[in-house]
Amino acid sequence: MKFFTADTHFYHESLLGMGEFAPRPFLTVEDMNQEIIKNWNEKVNETDTVYHLGDIALYFTKPAHTSEQAILDILNQLHGNLVLIKGNHDSRSLFKFLANNNYQLNSKLKFEFHDVGTLIKYDHRQYYLTHYPMMLGIAPQIINLHGHIHHYAVNLKENINVGVDTPETDYLNEKVPFGAPLSLSEISQMVEGKKDGFNKRH
Template sequence: MEFYISDTHFFHTDLLGDNDFAPRLFENTAAMDAAMVNAWNARVDDNDVVYHLGDIAMNPENVPTNQQIFDQIKQLNGRIVFIKGNHDYRALFKFLQQNDPGWHGQPRYQFFDVGTIVKDSHTQLFLTHYPLLMGIVNQTLNLHGHIHHSSVPVAENINVGVDAPERDLLSESLPWGSPLTAAEIFEIYAAKKAALAKNR
């Protein structure tokens, strides 16, 4: 199975607390990081693939080392495809590549600087960190992160970040930090499309 997530921001102390940008109601980053690892591993097993759409880790006050970030990532189940976010950097990707533990005879980690495209249910999913302005599209969605607790007012733009308000459109709430399935993406799309049409 394939999953989608963005903006984990492991170690990021500035996001803690009740705020408009990225509300993370944890006392410390250790609790926040553990919640994301637990939510991830509760859904994802070793045969699954997770697309991480950028901003793996960050802390401007106490910058985590590549080794610390790797130690965090290696707790996560499944194969991970990383799309570079504005807080990610090539040296980290190189470090992860050099320390790749492998996955069923192939690399566990894969990397894209800008984005990639996958298909699911006859729909193209453009996977990027930054939201795209795609214009008129048919059977095409842009899954993105970057804007945390904000939403692009276009149904085809789906924020898959851990703080995304689109997650509230799901019929069943998920534990905070859970990667999303394609079925949940399509449920969000339908609900967002209906809500935007109603508000016109």
């Protein structure tokens, strides 16, 4: 199966608390990290693929190897093969470190990398996967899955925020545990729910 997420921001201490931008009611980054890992692994199997649309972590040390190793240790605990799309907080140094420590899982590499985005097809739609929201114009069969804006939603029915803080999971019938990636069936629900809401307002 395929899953989607963004903006995990592992180790990002200044996001802790109930701020409007990214409410995260955890006392420590270790608590937040472990909650994401637990909820991720309860939903995703080892043989699944998760598209992470940027901003894996915010953790910088000197030497950089220390924080990069800590982030790798987190990613190695997450089930599935990870397709990593670079976010504004993902350094080239981190991606290079992950590439140098890549390994085989399910007959392919654990980590796959994209600087800007990638395109997949599902259920007669194309999904353009990026970190930043993209303004695609009139393209009814193309949906932009993105992150970056945390607890906000783009006022366009073709844009779906899949980040761990997204408010657009309100379109789903069941609550998604914090940090659990979204399945394609949940994405479809979000697309239809946002389209219906948009059409009612216009």
